[in-house]
């Protein structure tokens with residue numbers, strides 16, 4: 183299956199964020215949720231089919247214009263499955279954030295089911311003065327299941343310079359992935375990257391989570407846990423709304439999520 | 452291309468500060484994840500496939516082209532989220548250059564480059580090839596923590612060296628992959644990360660009693 | 666300028682290594698020297714203790730040296746290696762102190778406690794002091810070892826405890842002379858002499874000689 187989706191957020195004449203483009207196809211369907219207020223627009227990814235399966239080619243492009251504020255969430259975890267014998271499934275996510283724009287990307291986790299072969303390519307470019315909060319969670323296998331192969335290949339550029347470049351390979355083809363250098367006995371990992379004018383807060387460290395000021399203008403929090411609950415407990419508080427607000431700091435707000443059929447598991451709001 | 456020169460550069464007795472770094476092993480020993488030779492095997496395989504591959508590719512690239520040193524150094528910054536690991540890599544780069552400069556003339560790489568850039572620059576100064584720089588990097592990525600494991604855990608040094616011998620072909624393979632990609636644009640060079648090493652390094656840096664610098 | 670040019674020549678600080686077994690009084694000696702010399706000389710300290718901050722904290726607590734004048738070096742379970750075989754981390758620490766504080770007269774390097782064979786590399790220090798104490802009995806100088814035999818100054822510390830442990834100082838003196846030939850040995854009680862007078866005088870002499878020549 184091949185599918186493409188695109189969302190473009192920009193500012194209207196009244197300084198409010200509007201969606202100039204909101205387009206998707208199964209299984210990459212997008213819905214606007216909540217109102218569009220001065221605080222920005224929220225969009226949910228609503229999975230239209232099971233998957234990705236081997237052979238799938240999915241692509242999501244996100245654009246946030248100058249001054250616009252967009253939040254992308256998803257209603258349920260993404261489950262990478264083996265499907266038929268075929269090349270790896272691939273999800274490519276690109277995001278471009280203009281100066282003064284703010285993007286919060288906080289999807290539900292990706293679950294690597296046994297036998298899957300999946301590649302996630304993330305390419306983010308933020309102009310100087312833009313703000314980013316980018317969360318990625320990965321669960322290695324469903325409950326009691328061995329982990330399939332997943333490669334997460336991430337590049338985040340800020341102000342024209344590479345801020346963060348990272349690949350994580352888990353599953354039977356990745357040497358040592360379940361050894362004590364990579365994930366050990368952990369079966370869930372989450373990362374939260376923030377970038378922009380206010381993104382760098384002092385680092386802190388514990389045995390299972392680290393908040394790391396990057397060499398450039400940003401910060402990465404990494405948590406490894408026995409399961410996704412441990413990762414959520416470590417990272418969710420860090421992506422409370424208001425954490426990255428494009429230069430203006432404001433008190434945390436409640437986000438109203440409209441569609442009734444949304445998953446109850448909303449870790450990071 | 453002198454093999455004896457390569458052996459000098461890869462020798463654990465080179466006074467390049469390596470003895471004080473455990474490559475993240477001390478943190479994982481204290482966390483209880485590494486207790487035996489079997490655990491060390493898992494650690495070293497993960498290390499080789501992640502940091503080992505990255506170091507080897509960057510060392511090969513630095514050896515091949517001195518004009519890329521600054522870009523490669525920035526590329527390693529972007530691949531090293533942990534400030535403690537960035538410091539450790541630069542400290543080891545500086546120490547390696549100190550030793551290397553006494554052996555071969557090398558200039559223009561700065562005072563404190565990331566270790567793989569220093570290694571590549573030195574390899575070039577010593578007349579070695581990018582492929583040899585990659586082997587030295589991959590080899591160093593596992594022999595350093597293996598030696599730390601012998602010291603920290605009192606593991607049988609013969610069994611640890613037997614393990615290193617078993618990993619040697621994988622070390623060669625990683626170095627070959629790394630060298631074959633060393634001409635790629637910096638953003639496309641290997642970037643394999645090891646989350647527990649990042650977390651462990653940050654935690655380790657806060658300890659009051661530690662035997663290794665990283 | 667090559668920042669890694671060997672730091673020889675009169676412009677850099679005199680580097681004095683302080684070695685000796687654990688607990689013999691190395692840190693106490695460093696503290697005493699800071700007290701005695703801190704007002705006259707621009708000085709800094711490098712420690713090689715596994716307690717990354719303990720020796721530094723001790724010096725801070727005792728008000729003898731501010732934090733920016735102290736660096737701690739990790740030794741990877743090999744205190745000996747860090748001062749003799751692979752001195753790079755200690756050299757980096759000395760250079761960092763000199764570049765952050767400006768010119769210094771004296772840098773004291775305290776080794777991590779080791780055994781009687783521990784000595785400093787000549788690539789790291791100009792002169793070395795070996796500190797032993799009387800509490801291990803009066804046979805320590807007789808045992809010899811590179812530290813006792815070759816150190817530029819041998820300090821036999823804790824003489825106040827000699828009566829308690831039955832150590833005969835004259836035996837220690839005789840054995841030290843036999844081992845060391847003309848090299849100097851001093852007896853000290855840091856519990857009583859809070860300025861380590863004979864050691865401070867020895868160092869003042871070295872600094873003066875260096876400035877003169």
Ligand SMILES: Nc1nc2c(ncn2[C@@H]2O[C@H](COP(=O)(O)OP(=O)(O)O)[C@@H](O)[C@H]2O)c(=O)[nH]1
Nearest residue numbers: 687688689690691692693778822823854855856
């Ligand atoms: N009685 C007595 N105790 C001393 C003397 N010098 C040091 N100490 C004590 O010996 C212990 C070890 O000293 P320290 O300087 O930490 O030894 P280091 O391990 O060599 O650095 C400390 O409790 C000191 O107070 C001394 O001259 N007499």
Ligand SMILES: [Mg+2]
Nearest residue numbers: 691692714720
């Ligand atoms: Mg001490």
